[in-house]
Amino acid sequence: MSPATPERIVIATRESRLALWQAEHVKARLESLYPGCRVELLGMTTRGDQILDRPLAKVGGKGLFVKELETALLDGRADVAVHSMKDVPMQMGEEFALACISAREVPLDAFVSNRYESLADMPPGAVVGTSSLRRESQLHAQYPFLGVTSLRGNLDTRLRKLDEGQYxxxxxxxxxLTRLGLEGRIRSVLPSEVSLPAAGQGALGIECLAGREDLIGWLQPLDDDxxxxxxxxERAVARALAGSCEVPLGAYAQMRGGRLWLRGFVARPDGSRIVRAEREGAPADAEALGAALAEDLREQGADAILAELG
Known part of the structure; x- marks a missing residue:
């Protein structure tokens, strides 16, 4: 093996079934790129996995899912960490680098039910479970007759709670659901007009230490432009608005004819007020486009909503 290729890469990952699938997916791609490289997984339990009795917004947000993995990078137990991009804090420490973002899976939300075909089919008072203030605000705005309650736990735990009749x-x-071969549980995929996704939803990111230029180079083939x-x-929108689990905020970009079409919203948790904006621009100006859209949202009243939530 030439010195230009890695001999061993250790991947830090959460131990949920979905997180392990994601890490195994990256492991297989790295092994295909670099035959002979030993790629190993370091499974870890994060604070976000441990605290299940309170809404995520109340216990520190999605950063709880990455802190322990970042500690493993800092102390040398792992070389890289694989994350769902929607779980990566909008502000990363300067000692870390997002080395690549791989091709996106379906970024939309899914309606899962054992009794109903769609949200519109549900009767008044029926209970929908979600862990997200973003989803909750959009549900309240469009389906005010439904009850919306908190749902925590990994994907399998959430499905079990549904099957037990709690929701x-x-x-x-x-x-x-798609990555784990559970497409059959999806009754319908919610259009972005019904449930605008979270920033980074459906995409995987690989993080390493900023000083590891060797790793950053090795990971580049996994990046999808x-x-x-x-x-x-999307992340620029959320970053500019201090987006976190405490703020019902969505941001979703799509490529259309070589251009980026970006939409975003900020809402009250009860859905009583939602401000929306959209912009189009060049992919090379992605972060500037996101910052401009955030400013559009502020001009339409997002600041007042954020002040209420602060």
């Missing part, structure tokens, strides 16, 4: 329906990311541009634009 009439639940909303999950379609990407996770279109997905990376879309996710950078």
């Amino acid at each position: 009439d329906a639940i909303i999950l990311a379609a990407a996770g 279109d997905t990376a541009a879309c996710v950078r634009a």
Whole structure:
């Protein structure tokens, strides 16, 4: 093996079934790219996995899912960490680098129910479970007759709670269900006009230490230019608005004719007020496009909503 190729790469990952699938997916791609390289997984339990009795917004947000993995990078136990991009904090420490963002799976939300075909089929008072204020606000705005309650746990736990009858329906990311071969549980995929996705939803990111230029180079073949541009634009919206689990905020970019079409919203959790905006621009200007869209949202009243939530 030439010195230009890696001999061993250790991947830090959460131990949920979906996180392990994602890490195994990256492992297989690296082994295909670099035959002879030993790629190993370091399974870890994060604070986000441990605290299941309170809504994520109340216990520190999605950063709880990455902190322990980043510690493993810092102390040398792992070389890279694989994340769902929607779980990566909008502000990363300067010691870390997002080395690549791989091709996106379906980024939309999925309606899952054992009793109903769609949200519109559900009767008044029926209960929908979701862990996301973003989803909750959009549900309240469009289906005010439904009850919306908190749903925590990994994907399998959420499906089990649905099957036990604790909820009439639940909303999950379609990407996770698809990756685990559970497409059959999806009754319908919610159009972005009904449930605009979270920034980075459906995309995988690989993180390493910023000083590891060797790793960053080795990981470049896994990067997908279109997905990376879309996710950078979406994350720029959320970053500019201090987006976190405490803020019902969505941002979704799509490639159309070589251009980026970016949409975003900020809402009150109860859906009583939602401000929306959209912009189009060049993929090379993804982050500037996201910042401009965030400013559009502020001009339409997002600041007042954010002040209420602060």
